[in-house]
Amino acid sequence: MTAPEYDHKEIEAKWRKRWEEESSYAAVEDASIPKKYVLVMFPYPSGPAHMGHVANYCLGDVVARFSMRRGFNVLHPMGYDSFGLPAENAAISSGVHPAEWTRENIALIREDLKKLGYAYDWTRELSTCEPPYYKWTQWLFLKMFERGLAYKADAATNWCSSCGTVLANEQVLSDGSCERCGTFVDIRWLNQWFFRITDYAERLLEDVDLLEEWPERVLTMQRNWIGKSDGAEVVFTLESSGEKIEIYTTRPDTLYGVTFFLLAPEHPLVDRLARGTAIEAEVEAFRKRLAGRSEFERTAMEAEKDGVFLGDHVFNPVNGERVPVYTANFVLKEYGTGAVMAVPAHDQRDFEFAGKYGLPVRVVIQPPGETLAAGDMEEAYEGPGVMVDSGDFDGTDSEQGKAAVIELLESRGWGRGAVNYRLRDWLVSRQRYWGAPIPIIYCERCGTVPVPESDLPVILPEDLSLAEGGKSPLPLSESFYKAACPTCGGDARRETDTMDTFVDSSWYYFRYVSPLDDSAPFDRSAVEYWMPVDQYIGGIEHAILHLLYSRFFTKVLRDLGLIDFEEPFSNLLCQGMITKDGAKMSKSKGNVVTPGDYIERLGADTLRLYVLFMGPPELNKDWSDQGVEGAHRFLGRVWRLVHERYLPQSNGNTEEAGEKASRHRAMRSLTHRTIAMVTRDVERFAFNTAISFIMELVNEIYHYTSEGPPAREVLEEAVSSVLSLLAPFAPFISEELWTAVGGDGSVHRQPWPSYDEELARPEEVTLVVQVNGKVRDRLTVPADSSDEELRGLALECENARRFIGGSEIRKVIVVPGKLVNIVV
């Protein structure tokens, strides 16, 4: 009888079909069973699955399968983030309708995900571009609008000329380019929709502390992005008109050192002061110098200070001093109030500006153990010290001075303590077609009117094609934009902008709990059972955008009284990137490896095993074709273990376990030890080492069966443990072999194996003998040797004696079961 070959294609097709027929992984709401919500970031369907998806979804699948087998009721859903620009770009280049392109790609990636054998509850599959989903995206927009959290305003926006739309701040990279297409964005003043995420800045920042199980780097990024600073708002008075101008400063302790005053170039006062005066031409020239440069260039640290005197002065409230007003390139319109007090002695930027324009420098903070003189300074002193030349505050420590000055400002009505955030409101409108329409109607008589909930969804018409230049057809489609005003019934015009796709993905994890609910975005009792997500898994590239927006949405939902928790994701695992030859895979580099090819050639099990074995989840890992062959070789080894070593043996030809028991006992011990180690490692997401322990067990079973006749029950325990432990990683082959060895039902329904502590302990251990901390010998000793026995054995062994020589033994340290260190 010859053993069958490992035919991954046949095996995988067979089990895939069976699992689908049986809906094996559908989640059921059952309050009597502890739940686990395992979520992987859903894909944007731009084609078949790529390696990043595979790596990500393998992590989630192991967590989900492991949790199922430990008795949890697991929700492990999948869906598609299916609105977005690439669909429109495809339409422009190939003429396919975005809807068609998107649905075809969904079919492709779904096929790959199914081939990979992920244990998803496919009955909950969702797609954000379908009306039953975006109806609720629109509903959430209306809720935001009702609470004043969605508003329309004129703002300087980031315009990407290539994408033909505005972008949120978060979608502009730090070099000023569009995160999608790399084009440098321009600044345009436009009337746009925003979500008032800044209202939640403090909560979003404070609650970062609740996210104990998130990676530290993500928390840091979130904190940086929110960018809180403590300081004061101070009111200065303009000489010419007497009007009040507010500034924000983090250094109220330097208020007495102000020698000039700065306005952002976009500050409305700049125009007013310049218009019709002698300096108008100069301001115009200054504006020209700035125009055509991105904000990034303008505010780059290397950029030279540039500005213009505006012909007016302000009075400093604390000392009544009159200082000149300038506009300067480095002052940002959108941070603080767009106006700054300048203290050249204690701020490097102001120092450079003062140097260029011959403005005075006044020292008001003296550093410890040093006396600064304004004339000798080569750079600003920004550290703490003692306040001088500051009226009643002279001699005060600058740190205490901050609070003291704020107290003075507040008591006189000159200002107040204030915090500032770097975070800006979230710009959500897009001048694009392939997105959820913003449910708003503009009526000449009634103004901006929300679409009534009963009229949702506002359907995105799919019978339109992109207008000239790839522009959105919505503003040109009368049947879309013509509407009756919900309030007065008169002729009105529908909003033709659509929502940023990050809105769609900010709440999808709520929808999974009740994806078919037509009466609400989610069923409340289902949310109470399943949420929050116990384990969220995804790429680090979403550390700011998606995660911050999702946290914001969750807090808004809580304030709406729809849920009663603050944070959506209890645990977060950020996976690293898979690279090829050290570089990000991209079509232009020609270094893309396609999962589908490997599934075909080596099988889904091989691919799954390899991406998990490559290294720790959070590290970047480089793809190796030889490595993936190795994973395949291992599965072949497991296959032959069962068919060539185990199955023939189980027909008889065994040896009683009692005789020459130590060989058998060692085998059993390793089996139990492996269960312990794999369990521990899966719990801590160390899948690479978990797999290596299974490999060691397999290697040892080969030895065990080669050295002599195995004991049937020992071999059976070892082999079934291998299959049981391997199942979450390589579900198809494990199921096939489980069936072949006559296992009970499906291996994926078996309880996770348990182990016997007593058996797991080895009978013999290697005792390391050190002399003065250097290893001098290794002895094999019984595991239950007492410390005294170990000490005795170590002192007697020849190698140790050689190094001890005639020296006096000063100390002997015994680490039970492991090591003896003799100090001489």
Add this chain to the structure above:
RNA sequence: GCCGAAGUGGCGGAAUGGUAGACGCGCUGGUCUCAAAAACCAGUGGGGGAAACCCCGUGCCGGUUCAACUCCGGCCUUCGGCACCA
């Protein structure tokens, strides 16, 4: 500049303060074969030695400890985030 993460064989990577390099890849040798592939077995950090063994070795310099890849202090390098944010 600030914040965070990481530096270990030819490579991916292992090591609750206690055997550095598990497991895998690659390479070398052996078994099987007419031969090869596959499979199975063995070896594989560097240097020295016939061998037993010895010396060196986890980015660098110090420190704590009987014992440091691991803890502490100071650097260097790489990657990521923030950055003229007042």
